[in-house]
Amino acid sequence: MNQQSNSCCGPGYASPEAAMQAKQEKLLYTIALYTGTGIEEPDYLATVDVDPNSLTYSQVIHRLPMPYIGDELHHFGWNACSSCHDDVSKSRRFLVIPGQRSSRIYIIDTADELAPKLHKVIEPEEIKQKTNLTAPHTVHCLADGQVMISMLGDSTGNGPGGFLLLDNNFDVTGRWEKNSDAMHFNYDFWYQPRHNVMVSSEWGAPKTYYPGFDLDDVKAGNYGQSLHFWDWSKHEIIHNFDLGEEGLIPLEVRFHHNPDSTHGFVGAALSSNIWHWHKSNSDWEIEKVIDIPSVEVEGWSIPVPSLITDILLSMDDRYLYFSNWLHGDIRQYDISDPSKPKLTGQVWCGGLLGKSSEVAGKKLPGGPQMLQLSLDGKRLYATNSLFSTWDNQFYPELSQAGSYLLQIDCDTEKGGMKINQNFYIDFGTEPAGPSRAHEMRYPGGDCTSDIWV
Numbered sequence: 001m002n003q004q005s006n007s008c009c010g011p012g013y014a015s016p017e018a019a020m021q022a023k024q025e026k027l028l029y030t031i032a033l034y035t036g037t038g039i040e041e042p043d044y045l046a047t048v049d050v051d052p053n054s055l056t057y058s059q060v061i062h063r064l065p066m067p068y069i070g071d072e073l074h075h076f077g078w079n080a081c082s083s084c085h086d087d088v089s090k091s092r093r094f095l096v097i098p099g100q101r102s103s104r105i106y107i108i109d110t111a112d113e114l115a116p117k118l119h120k121v122i123e124p125e126e127i128k129q130k131t132n133l134t135a136p137h138t139v140h141c142l143a144d145g146q147v148m149i150s151m152l153g154d155s156t157g158n159g160p161g162g163f164l165l166l167d168n169n170f171d172v173t174g175r176w177e178k179n180s181d182a183m184h185f186n187y188d189f190w191y192q193p194r195h196n197v198m199v200s201s202e203w204g205a206p207k208t209y210y211p212g213f214d215l216d217d218v219k220a221g222n223y224g225q226s227l228h229f230w231d232w233s234k235h236e237i238i239h240n241f242d243l244g245e246e247g248l249i250p251l252e253v254r255f256h257h258n259p260d261s262t263h264g265f266v267g268a269a270l271s272s273n274i275w276h277w278h279k280s281n282s283d284w285e286i287e288k289v290i291d292i293p294s295v296e297v298e299g300w301s302i303p304v305p306s307l308i309t310d311i312l313l314s315m316d317d318r319y320l321y322f323s324n325w326l327h328g329d330i331r332q333y334d335i336s337d338p339s340k341p342k343l344t345g346q347v348w349c350g351g352l353l354g355k356s357s358e359v360a361g362k363k364l365p366g367g368p369q370m371l372q373l374s375l376d377g378k379r380l381y382a383t384n385s386l387f388s389t390w391d392n393q394f395y396p397e398l399s400q401a402g403s404y405l406l407q408i409d410c411d412t413e414k415g416g417m418k419i420n421q422n423f424y425i426d427f428g429t430e431p432a433g434p435s436r437a438h439e440m441r442y443p444g445g446d447c448t449s450d451i452w453v
Helices: 018-019 126-133 215-219 388-394
Strands: 027-033 045-047 059-065 096-099 103-109 117-122 133-141 147-154 162-166 174-175 190-191 198-201 228-232 236-240 250-255 266-267 274-280 282-292 306-315 317-323 329-334 344-350 369-375 380-385 404-410 418-424 436-441
Touching: 045 266, 096 133, 117 344, 117 388, 126 133, 126 162, 126 174, 126 274, 133 190, 162 236, 174 198, 190 250, 190 274, 198 250, 250 306, 274 306, 344 418, 369 436, 380 436, 404 436
Parallel strands: none
Antiparallel strands: 027 045, 027 436, 045 059, 096 103, 103 117, 133 147, 147 162, 162 174, 190 198, 198 228, 228 236, 250 266, 266 274, 274 282, 306 317, 317 329, 329 344, 369 380, 380 404, 404 418
């Protein structure tokens, strides 16, 4: 079931165009959590069969529990991707899976893609001692073989955090940035070496968001509203964009996959809008291009924001997808003109507005959250857990119902989306009890981890 056989050199693909020609994904890995559910079991890595020709299609076929309880596994990534494609000594074999709450980092060996195994554990004490950092989030492999992880807090849970580096042996080597004084907070990042730039975003300090969401924290300025543009070679911030109240809590950042392009997007969760950046006449510029209006909902004291929590771009840079976790819909936009996105598709997958239909006879709990797209752009996968305390606050039923994992068929020619009624992973029926699924990856690489240099 090896899905990297089309690699002629190192891991990944020679170009985004080559990635789009890869074989259809057959396996999907997703994080599944018991943290915050009341079930005293460790979080785990679930292997899901997504091969429609398989007898175990649309089933969890393997579970790898972590050795500790309460990690809050969250985002994860690979030790190598297309940035290392020219290096025959590298392979996309190890998953790097951090615990958001524990600050523990697990290295998982996927030599057996069906049944991954634990390879190494990096303990939080070592990370704090060597870097004074906690709360790991985004994982990206670098072209030189190192792994870089955004860290959202210092050793006491305060901002702004920084960026952790692991070497080829997954040993902590220190911090990437020269200083983080120009940051208030940290969250996601994406680098684009051909333009000597990295862009990073802001959520908040761990001690702020760990307990749950409090509107008073927004008023107090305890959540981020800035994008940071870094000199990739000098490891220094060269420009800050303060998005103000129109850009509260900018989360996932996505550059075009085409490494020659300077275009990129970020979703501001609380302001519920999408921002587009690009470089013009040697200067970086940013503009708001999509706004989702808040909606009055019975029982809520304020109009409910859509809460854009994940975004991604198709490998050909034609479509932008994002999830509105509170409203309950996933949207597809044609971004052939990045400054003028056009809505081309929408599906409802739960949410507070009551517009969702059933899937495979199941009522969908929670709202759509994490997204992953097939390399050819035809299949979009979605899960519905955001963060344990936030789940418990906004969708308390999730701790009993567990997560879903959906597959959505995408029209790559004319645009459009339709939920696949033949695919439904019900994490409410897991052996140890209902669990909550978060980020997803494929063994062959995906639209949110591969970077070309």
